[in-house]
Amino acid sequence: MLTLTQALYDQIVEHARKDHPDEACGVVAGPAGTGRPERFIPMLNAARSPTFYEFDSKDLLRLYRELDDRDEEPVIIYHSHTATEAYPSRTDVTYANEPAAHYVLVSTADTDGLGEFQFRSYRIVDGVITEEEVQVVEAY
Template sequence: MLTITRELRDRIVAHSRADHPDEACGVIAGPAGTGRPERFIPMLNAARSPTFYEFDSGDLLKLYREMDDLDEEPVVIYHSHTATEAYPSRTDVSYASEPFAHYVLVSTAEGTGEEDPYQFRSFRIVDGVITEEDVEVVEGYRV
């Protein structure tokens, strides 16, 4: 299960809406070994595409060095789908290289319904196997 604060969920959704019609992407880092997403890091979609996302390799290298220096790890790796449901594509699966990360997808496609204006789903992707997981949205983490 992914436990995430309402603030972080809202920031992912806002980033996804702001970059629409292109796919948005980013990372939420957390203290190594905790599985707790804390630091929101929106990234630039280097592909600038409505159907594909790609982290800039230089930005990604810088981010991983920064996380290493801060004893952090990528807890959530997120991106948006602008015209399809929030479910990993074959390309998404081929890019999933962090076996302990939660892969969050947000769909900003039209017609998802007024009560639920977007889809926000989380998956584990390990060795090409996609497993959807529950998402618990909390006001804050217990210390």
């Protein structure tokens, strides 16, 4: 199960809505070994695409150096789907190389803001997708 604060949930959703119609992407880091998401890190979608996301290689290198310096790890890796449900695509599965991370997908297909949107979390290990429950709390 993924447990995250309402503030982090809101930041992820806001980023997804702000970058629509392009896919948004980013990371939520936490202290190494805790599995607790704490620090929101929005990233730039270098592909600037409504159907694909890609972290810029320089930004990604800088991120991992920063995580290492702060003794953090990526707890959540998130991105949005702009026209489809919040379910990992084959490409998403191919890029899922952090077995301990929660892969969060937010669907922004409903852009009028009045209907339901999807916020879902998955574990992706060795190509196997497992959906998990998401619990939103006020604080840890």
